[in-house]
Amino acid sequence: EIGCRVQFTEYIQKNVALYQFRNGIPLTTAAAANFTRGELATALRKNPYQVNVLMAGYDKEIGPSLYYIDYIATLHKVDRGAFGYGSYFCLAMMDRHYHSGMTVEEAIDLVDKCILEIRSRLVVAPPNFVIKIVDKDGAREYAWRESVKPDATA
Secondary structure, eight states: OHHHHHHHHHHHHHHHHHHHHHHSSOOOHHHHHHHHHHHHHHHHTTSOOOOOEEEEEEETTTEEEEEEEOTTOOEEEESSOOOSTTHHHHHHHHHHHOOTTOOHHHHHHHHHHHHHHHHHHOTTOOSEEEEEEEETTEEEEEEEEESSOOOTTO
16 A cells, blocks of 8 residues: 555654664664564554565664565665565575576666566556665665656656
């Protein structure tokens, strides 16, 4: 649900920023993932959020990390991940082509293969994809893969 996703991600972002403001040190990726899991677990018994999260981060001491958190507050550290109907195709592609130490170009090529599989096999495939990179330089948008161009008259 888009409302749950927007509200929950803003809530997590603001609380992680508040922690850094109050304590003078940022949360590590693992700490932010555990905080997120805790908030989902608490909400699960009251008013559950219908969100699934792939949380990526880069810590100077540890390096890159990726956490899979689902709507029932299950947390796993993973090397690769995907959610939704298209995840069945993406995870199969990642099982075959992923290896540790991939270059950015190899990773983007794998993402393009995943997008191609989703577009060709999933009836309700999203029209556009945004590729983002999280590394030592921060999080940034890398590229768009568009199959439907926005209408210029709208």
